Structures are given as C-alpha cells and as structure tokens.
Amino acid sequence: LEEQYRHSQKMEAVGRLAGGVAHDFNNLLTVINGYAEMLLAGTGPDEPNHAVVGEIHRAGERAAALTRQLLAFSRKQFLKPEVFDLGERVADLASLLRRVIGEDVELVVARGPTPVFVRADVGQTEQVIVNLAVNARDAMPTGGVLVIRTEVVARPRGRGDDRAGGGADGPEPFALLSVADTGTGMTDDVRAHAFEPFFTTKPSGEGTGLGLSMVYGVVAQSGGHIEVDSAVDRGTTFRIYLPAAAGANPPRRSSTPAGEDAPP
Numbered sequence: 152l153e154e155q156y157r158h159s160q161k162m163e164a165v166g167r168l169a170g171g172v173a174h175d176f177n178n179l180l181t182v183i184n185g186y187a188e189m190l191l192a193g194t195g196p197d198e199p200n201h202a203v204v205g206e207i208h209r210a211g212e213r214a215a216a217l218t219r220q221l222l223a224f225s226r227k228q229f230l231k232p233e234v235f236d237l238g239e240r241v242a243d244l245a246s247l248l249r250r251v252i253g254e255d256v257e258l259v260v261a262r263g264p265t266p267v268f269v270r271a272d273v274g275q276t277e278q279v280i281v282n283l284a285v286n287a288r289d290a291m292p293t294g295g296v297l298v299i300r301t302e303v304v305a306r307p308r309g310r311g312d313d314r315a316g317g318g319a320d321g322p323e324p325f326a327l328l329s330v331a332d333t334g335t336g337m338t339d340d341v342r343a344h345a346f347e348p349f350f351t352t353k354p355s356g357e358g359t360g361l362g363l364s365m366v367y368g369v370v371a372q373s374g375g376h377i378e379v380d381s382a383v384d385r386g387t388t389f390r391i392y393l394p395a396a397a398g399a400n401p402p403r404r405s406s407t408p409a410g411e412d413a414p415p
C-alpha cells in the first residue's frame with residue numbers, strides 16, 4: 152500500500168510536469184502549424200521549398216498528436232462522461248480489435264449475462280481498450296491469445312480494506328475490465344515504469360511510450376484504478392476498475408441501438 156501511495160504521488164508529479172509542458176508546446180505548435188499551412192498554401196508543388204514545408208507540417212501534426220496524449224495523461228483533458236455498458240462497448244469493438252491484433256492472435260471476448268454499467272467518456276474508454284490491445288499484440292509477435300473480460304465485482308481485489316469500501320454501506324460495486332495476453336510479460340523494472348510518459352522498451356519509431364500513460368490518465372480521471380499482473384514469458388493481465396454506474400435499474404439505452412449521437 153505504501154509503495155502504491157508513493158507510486159501515485161510520483162505519477163501525480165510527473166503528470167503536473169507533463170501537463171505544463173504539453174500545454175506550452177501545444178500553444179507553440181499551433182503557431183508552427185499555422186504558419187506551415189500558410190507557407191504550404193503559398194508555394195506551388197513544383198517549388199523546391201514545397202516538400203520541405205510539407206515535412207515541417209507533418210512533423211508538427213505528429214507533435215500535436217503526442218501532446219494530446221500527454222494532456223490525457225496529466226488529466227488536463229476535457230472528458231464527457233456518459234453511462235454505458237462496458238461489455239457492449241467491447242463487443243462492438245471486437246471486429247476492429249481483430250484487425251488491430253492480426254491473424255496470429257486469437258481474441259476472446261468474455262462477457263457476463265448482466266450489463267456492466269460505468270460512467271465514463273465513451274471515446275476515451277474505447278481508446279484505452281485499443282491501447283491495451285495494441286500493447287498485447289506487440290507482446291505476442293509469434294501469436295497467442297488475448298482475453299478481454301468485463302464483469303461487475305464487489306470490490307477491487309488485493310486492495311486495503313480501509314480504502315476500497317469508502318463508506319459504511321458495504322462494498323461498492325466496481326466494473327472490472329481485464330485485458331490478458333499470453334505474451335512476453337514484463338520484468339518488475341519495466342512494470343514499475345510502464346505507465347510513465349515516454350517510457351518504452353520498443354525500438355524508436357515503433358513506440359511512443361504514451362499508450363499506457365494515456366490509459367492511466369483516463370482511468371484516474373474517471374475515478375478508477377489499475378492493477379497489473381505480469382510474468383516474463385507467460386503474459387500480462389491489466390485489470391481496470393471503474394466505479395459501477397448507479398443503480399441496477401434496467402437501462403433506457405437498450406431501446407436506442409448504438410445511439411452514440413442520440414440526444415440525451
């Protein structure tokens with residue numbers, strides 16, 4: 152618990168730093184990208200500088216995408232929470248995820264009989280699932296199995312009793328999203344740093360080191376937390392706990408199929 156506390160303090164500090172940097176860079180990049188666009192529009196495709204300015208523009212856009220992920224980590228991002236069934240989201244994402252992980256990895260979606268309601272940002276939650284799937288794929292270069300499970304649990308496993316319950320009303324229900332792979336696993340050292348922004352063990356050009364930091368930021372901002380089990384050469388399981396959304400009431404949502412754009 153002590154170690155967990157120190158880790159979250161450290162992530163907090165890194166988050167503040169990253170957020171400040173991302174914010175300032177974002178402003179500068181707006182200027183750079185704006186002028187690059189202007190120059191690009193002002194030079195003909197045959198002029199020698201056209202390609203150069205094009206490169207500047209592309210690099211600027213990439214940098215802007217990176218700062219957006221950093222902002223997600225530092226929780227300076229605007230989230231739009233809605234109540235939705237996490238199991239349904241995963242099921243809807245399955246075909247996209249199959250394309251992402253390729254043919255050598257088998258995807259198993261395990262979904263219980265009851266819906267798993269959470270209150271979170273739908274788009275960001277989907278990004279969390281995709282980021283975890285991409286990492287799982289990268290950890291299984293010669294194939295394997297990816298199991299994504301959603302369920303409601305009484306309280307986080309392995310947590311101190313004094314923190315998890317919160318009130319005197321008994322254990323709180325949590326939505327649990329677990330993403331388990333049969334890949335390379337992580338050493339303790341990698342596991343300790345995995346959520347830090349820019350930490351990557353992948354060759355340069357392949358990893359940004361921002362995937363898990365984004366996951367961390369979104370989950371923390373949604374009032375949840377993450378546990379990781381990993382064993383070298385056996386695989387890794389990420390468990391994401393989100394507060395279950397209020398009530399066992401049947402949702403109105405079932406009457407509006409895939410109604411993301413439907414008015415509230």
Ligand code: ADP
Nearest residue numbers: 286287290345351352353358359360361362363
């Ligand atoms: P990136 O994927 O760009 O390296 P991430 O923040 O997503 O950045 O991950 C950081 C590091 O954590 C990875 O480089 C890898 O070493 C480790 N990691 C993340 N997910 C897994 C996984 N499922 N299996 C093994 N290692 C992982």
